[in-house]
Amino acid sequence: xxxxxxSGLAKGLAVTLRxxxxxxxxxxxxxxxxxxPPRTRGVIGLFEENCxxxxxxxxxxxxxxxxxxxHKETIPAATPGGRERSRNVLDRFAIDFSLCMYCGICxxxxxxxxxxxxxxxxxxxTDIRDLTHERDKLREWMxxxxxxxxxxxxxxxxxxxxxxxxxxxxxxxxxxEAKEGEE
Amino acid sequence: MNDALDVTLRLLVVFVVFLTFPLLIGxxxxxxxxxxxxxxxxxxxxxxxxxxxxxxDGVKFAQKEDVVPAGADRRIFQLAPAVALLPYLLVLLAIxxxxxxxxxxEVIDAGVFFVLAVMxxxxxxxxxxxxxxxxxxxxxxxxxxxxxxxxxELPMLLAAASVAMAAGxxxxxxILNAFEWWxxxxxxxxxxxxxxxxxxxxxxPPFDMPVADSxxxxxxxxxxxGLRFALFLLAEYAGxxxxxxxxxxxxxxxxxxxxxxxxxxxxxxxxxxxxxxxxVIWLRxxxxxxxxxxxxxxxxxxxxxxxxxxxxxxxxxKVVIE
Amino acid sequence: xxxxxxxxxxHGFLSPTGVEIAFLLVGLxxxxxxxxxxxxxxxxxxxxxxxxxxxGLAVEYLLLTAEFIAWVQVLIYVGSVVVxxxxxxxxxxxxxxxxxxxxxxxxWVALGVAVVAAAALVWVVVDAFRTTWIDLDGAPSGSTxxxxxxxxxxxxxxxxxxxxxxxxxxxxxxxxxxxAKADAAPATGGPADRGPGAAGADKEGAR
Numbered sequence: 193x194x195x196x197x198x199s200g201l202a203k204g205l206a207v208t209l210r211x212x213x214x215x216x217x218x219x220x221x222x223x224x225x226x227x228x229p230p231r232t233r234g235v236i237g238l239f240e241e242n243c244x245x246x247x248x249x250x251x252x253x254x255x256x257x258x259x260x261x262x263h264k265e266t267i268p269a270a271t272p273g274g275r276e277r278s279r280n281v282l283d284r285f286a287i288d289f290s291l292c293m294y295c296g297i298c299x300x301x302x303x304x305x306x307x308x309x310x311x312x313x314x315x316x317x318t319d320i321r322d323l324t325h326e327r328d329k330l331r332e333w334m335x336x337x338x339x340x341x342x343x344x345x346x347x348x349x350x351x352x353x354x355x356x357x358x359x360x361x362x363x364x365x366x367x368x369e370a371k372e373g374e375e
Numbered sequence: 376m377n378d379a380l381d382v383t384l385r386l387l388v389v390f391v392v393f394l395t396f397p398l399l400i401g402x403x404x405x406x407x408x409x410x411x412x413x414x415x416x417x418x419x420x421x422x423x424x425x426x427x428x429x430x431x432d433g434v435k436f437a438q439k440e441d442v443v444p445a446g447a448d449r450r451i452f453q454l455a456p457a458v459a460l461l462p463y464l465l466v467l468l469a470i471x472x473x474x475x476x477x478x479x480x481e482v483i484d485a486g487v488f489f490v491l492a493v494m495x496x497x498x499x500x501x502x503x504x505x506x507x508x509x510x511x512x513x514x515x516x517x518x519x520x521x522x523x524x525x526x527x528e529l530p531m532l533l534a535a536a537s538v539a540m541a542a543g544x545x546x547x548x549x550i551l552n553a554f555e556w557w558x559x560x561x562x563x564x565x566x567x568x569x570x571x572x573x574x575x576x577x578x579x580p581p582f583d584m585p586v587a588d589s590x591x592x593x594x595x596x597x598x599x600x601g602l603r604f605a606l607f608l609l610a611e612y613a614g615x616x617x618x619x620x621x622x623x624x625x626x627x628x629x630x631x632x633x634x635x636x637x638x639x640x641x642x643x644x645x646x647x648x649x650x651x652x653x654x655v656i657w658l659r660x661x662x663x664x665x666x667x668x669x670x671x672x673x674x675x676x677x678x679x680x681x682x683x684x685x686x687x688x689x690x691x692x693k694v695v696i697e
Numbered sequence: 698x699x700x701x702x703x704x705x706x707x708h709g710f711l712s713p714t715g716v717e718i719a720f721l722l723v724g725l726x727x728x729x730x731x732x733x734x735x736x737x738x739x740x741x742x743x744x745x746x747x748x749x750x751x752x753g754l755a756v757e758y759l760l761l762t763a764e765f766i767a768w769v770q771v772l773i774y775v776g777s778v779v780v781x782x783x784x785x786x787x788x789x790x791x792x793x794x795x796x797x798x799x800x801x802x803x804x805w806v807a808l809g810v811a812v813v814a815a816a817a818l819v820w821v822v823v824d825a826f827r828t829t830w831i832d833l834d835g836a837p838s839g840s841t842x843x844x845x846x847x848x849x850x851x852x853x854x855x856x857x858x859x860x861x862x863x864x865x866x867x868x869x870x871x872x873x874x875x876x877a878k879a880d881a882a883p884a885t886g887g888p889a890d891r892g893p894g895a896a897g898a899d900k901e902g903a904r
Contacts, residue, residue: 496775521780
């Protein structure tokens with residue numbers, strides 16, 4: 193059946209009128225904070241306890257906006273007669289957010305989970321030089337990192353949990369076998 | 376009452392209406408348009424839901440530098456906003472809002488013709504602006520304005536003539552005095568033709584081809600800044616007031632309403648005008664811009680025949696009931 | 698009878714009323730605008746001065762109490778004809794500043810024709826009305842009602858003849874634009890083609 197002439201026009205009018213009667217989606221930002229999803233690329237937080245100064249992030253950064261300084265320290269042997277170990281100690285970790293393009297490669301490459309995305313975004317400055325943030329500031333932002341979002345219902349298990357579960361199952365199976373053998 | 380005082384008072388009232396109603400409609404447009412698009416619109420100026428946004432805009436416009444392009448025709452360039460704006464002020468004088476003696480700025484014998492004639496003059500302002508700016512986009516805008524005006528003046532006139540025929544008078548209060556409720560269905564086609572043609576004459580979306588900002592920047596007004604630009608905008612919104620008021624008076628029975636006939640007629644007029652203004656905004660939000668050929672086609676192949684059919688119908692009914 | 702006695706007797710030239718003075722002044726402005734229209738070397742300015750001249754005429758009609766004619770004058774001439782004129786100018790050539798080549802070689806012939814035409818019109822009008830005076834305080838003699846009565850009772854034949862003329866112009870415009878379309882196959886009927894028809898139809902509508 194051919195549509196009635198002008199029904200499209202009426203439909204258009206209906207859409208706009210319906211939208212008007214509904215609540216608008218605008219968030220009044222400075223008055224109310226937006227609820228951003230976890231993993232929002234707001235700023236990069238540094239969990240410096242995890243950092244081993246491997247320099248992978250600084251080397252992979254396309255903008256070269258990560259500055260890292262460190263020195264080596266020698267730790268006396270833990271056990272008497274043992275070997276002395278040397279350890280990297282972080283002196284400076286800074287990210288220049290005027291250069292950063294928020295690609296997230298540094299976070300992807302960090303093998304020790306020391307870098308995280310935080311939804312925090314209110315760190316504008318009036319001077320471009322003030323956008324280079326040092327480790328204390330980056331560490332503070334770590335507190336704003338939310339828990340990772342829940343996995344999809346049908347998603348694969350996280351690797352760590354899968355491994356732990358397998359070990360636990362193996363152990364349980366071994367115990368059960370041992371019990372059976374006793375009986 | 377003293378005659379001179381009376382005239383001054385009327386002129387003053389019309390002037391105040393002329394300055395405030397367009398702002399009201401502009402503010403309504405800000406808010407209605409925003410909510411139709413799922414937004415909030417201005418919220419800060421003035422404190423409560425941004426009621427003073429347009430006042431703030433006016434202050435901003437007044438502060439801006441008044442630039443006249445070097446290659447422009449100076450005098451015509453500066454004169455154009457006044458030519459665009461003043462006709463609407465004159466038209467407002469002739470629109471009656473109530474049945475009482477003093478409810479109209481000035482009773483004009485050939486009111487319908489006065490109103491349409493003066494509204495047609497307003498477009499000269501856009502033409503002058505388009506030509507005098509020494510800018511190709513402005514010239515294109517002016518050309519489109521002229522083409523649009525030529526196409527839509529005719530159906531508008533024909534539709535108005537139909538009402539004048541029905542009432543047997545061309546005076547606006549006269550038409551309202553002759554109004555009966557069954558004129559609504561009788562003249563509905565004419566009303567739609569008049570309203571649509573009026574929208575096109577005001578260059579309101581979806582008929583905003585002459586100022587299509589994505590194609591020719593802002594048409595004839597491209598080179599304008601500051602107060603002169605604000606005057607053009609004011610002219611557009613004053614045009615909405617005038618068009619809605621005229622449609623109310625000619626086709627919707629002005630001060631006539633189901634109840635409250637004595638003393639409250641002006642409320643009906645204002646109410647109907649406001650509803651029509653809302654429809655103007657609604658149409659703007661809903662429909663995309665018409666292309667030039669669609670514009671011309673709509674007028675010449677749809678509105679003009681419809682208006683002529685309405686005149687024929689009016690004539691037949693008029694003869695039959697006499 | 699002396700001139701002064703005539704003036705004292707009825708209406709005269711020596712004791713003009715306010716309306717008469719206004720009529721005269723507007724007439725001068727109209728004449729001046731008309732002169733500038735034909736003498737200015739800026740094309741668009743000429744069109745705009747034409748607006749002033751036509752508007753001045755409308756004011757004169759108003760002062761003669763012919764309200765209906767005045768508004769129709771504005772509607773048709775200022776609102777449509779001048780817009781059409783400006784449209785045509787902008788579409789073809791409308792430089793800002795002087796156009797020295799926009800001058801006609803036969804200006805003296807034109808002047809002669811204009812003077813003859815003006816003389817004929819003035820003679821006809823003076824001969825027809827002589828010393829008729831409009832009574833401003835009585836019933837309006839130029840209102841829509843009176844104009845309509847006169848037009849459709851005494852002057853129906855010329856009126857209809859004029860409308861047939863306009864219809865012929867309308868049909869002619871359509872025929873011309875059709876022919877142009879047939880000649881140049883892909884040519885589209887732009888708004889310019891419809892221009893003459895629009896003006897003609899406007900006049901028909903304004904009745």
